[in-house]
Amino acid sequence: MTAVRISDLALDFTGTTTVRALDGVDLDVAAGSSMAIVGESGSGKSTLAAVIGRLQPKSAQIVRGELEVDGIDVRSLDHDALRAYRRDTLAYIAQDPIGSLDPTMRIGAQLRLVLRAIGDDDGLPRQLALLESMRISDPARVVRLFPHQISGGMAQRVAIAMAMCRRPKLLIADEPTAALDSQVREEVIRLLFTQAREQKTTILWLSHDLPAVARWCDEVAVMYAGRVVERGPAAAVLGRPVHPYARALAATDPSRARRGERLSSIPGSPPVLHGEAEGCAFAARCAHRIDACEVVRPDPVPPRHSLCIRAAELGEADRRAGLVPDEGVIV
Ligand SMILES: Nc1ncnc2c1ncn2[C@@H]1O[C@H](COP(=O)(O)OP(=O)(O)OP(=O)(O)O)[C@@H](O)[C@H]1O
Numbered sequence: 001m002t003a004v005r006i007s008d009l010a011l012d013f014t015g016t017t018t019v020r021a022l023d024g025v026d027l028d029v030a031a032g033s034s035m036a037i038v039g040e041s042g043s044g045k046s047t048l049a050a051v052i053g054r055l056q057p058k059s060a061q062i063v064r065g066e067l068e069v070d071g072i073d074v075r076s077l078d079h080d081a082l083r084a085y086r087r088d089t090l091a092y093i094a095q096d097p098i099g100s101l102d103p104t105m106r107i108g109a110q111l112r113l114v115l116r117a118i119g120d121d122d123g124l125p126r127q128l129a130l131l132e133s134m135r136i137s138d139p140a141r142v143v144r145l146f147p148h149q150i151s152g153g154m155a156q157r158v159a160i161a162m163a164m165c166r167r168p169k170l171l172i173a174d175e176p177t178a179a180l181d182s183q184v185r186e187e188v189i190r191l192l193f194t195q196a197r198e199q200k201t202t203i204l205w206l207s208h209d210l211p212a213v214a215r216w217c218d219e220v221a222v223m224y225a226g227r228v229v230e231r232g233p234a235a236a237v238l239g240r241p242v243h244p245y246a247r248a249l250a251a252t253d254p255s256r257a258r259r260g261e262r263l264s265s266i267p268g269s270p271p272v273l274h275g276e277a278e279g280c281a282f283a284a285r286c287a288h289r290i291d292a293c294e295v296v297r298p299d300p301v302p303p304r305h306s307l308c309i310r311a312a313e314l315g316e317a318d319r320r321a322g323l324v325p326d327e328g329v330i331v
């Protein structure tokens with residue numbers, strides 16, 4: 001079963017200048033699996049997540065492409081169907097945990113609203129159980145607090161509890177742990193992935209934290225300039241990348257691969273597109289560039305759907321160099 005099926009999705013932000021944020025995204029996510037989306041700042045991760053939830057601003061125009069979640073054609077939903085989709089199918093966790101909670105309501109009241117909306121028991125014991133499921137100690141005290149009275153790590157756990165109690169088919173998490181310190185981050189990620197596995201929720205996790213992605217996610221999609229340039233099993237894509245950009249990304253010092261930072265291992269910065277990229281958008285920075293890269297728009301090369309006209313050749317060179325011991329290892 002495929003939970004998310006995206007094909008050739010292109011999107012422009014219009015205004016004084018037009019920015020092509022998605023330039024033909026192809027992505028399939030298996031139901032119940034976890035897919036990380038990685039890539040430099042500006043590569044289009046948040047835009048993609050927003051479109052999946054139909055949360056993009058009015059200035060965003062979908063140029064072409066298909067987008068299906070759990071068999072639902074997201075682009076064609078009318079007002080009521082969109083509400084039902086957001087209530088029954090999708091949950092979204094943003095980067096800023098405290099900002100995602102209502103500052104004027106106590107935690108308990110917010111939990112009650114969420115539980116009531118899904119027709120669940122909204123009484124105090126259920127609220128406390130929900131907080132306990134997120135390893136929040138002293139939940140009886142926490143339900144009486146306002147969001148500004150709890151820590152960022154606690155707020156993120158509350159936000160995750162509110163998202164997961166709806167048993168969403170798909171959870172989109174846009175760097176939900178970027179603001180947390182490393183020990184709390186690991187604990188929050190563990191709780192999130194454990195609950196998702198129990199509930200068979202599909203996870204789409206946008207992240208710059210490659211070591212955590214390698215530890216927790218089944219698959220990885222690498223984005224560059226609004227396209228998924230390589231995807232496949234996390235260990236394979238991060239351990240033996242084929243696409244030159246995926247290679248550069250996987251080789252970065254993880255402590256530097258933070259939000260907003262450029263990759264130090266490759267010169268230059270990603271382009272801002274104003275329309276469809278002619279040729280390969282990475283060509284200007286690529287150590288393996290040939291003349292054709294500037295003009296030939298790359299098609300996906302199996303097995304990793306690598307958007308590089310030299311992917312087969314580069315993979316073969318790795319094999320000859322003994323970097324990939326066995327053809328069967330690349331999945
Ligand atoms: N509301 C908007 N209006 C105009 N352009 C936008 C808007 N949101 C994003 N963009 C542009 O779209 C492109 C993709 O941005 P996006 O926020 O999706 O990247 P990202 O991969 O999530 O980056 P980060 O890692 O910094 O979160 C960028 O060029 C960005 O400047």
Ligand SMILES: [Mg+2]
Nearest residue numbers: 045046047174
């Ligand atoms: Mg983003």
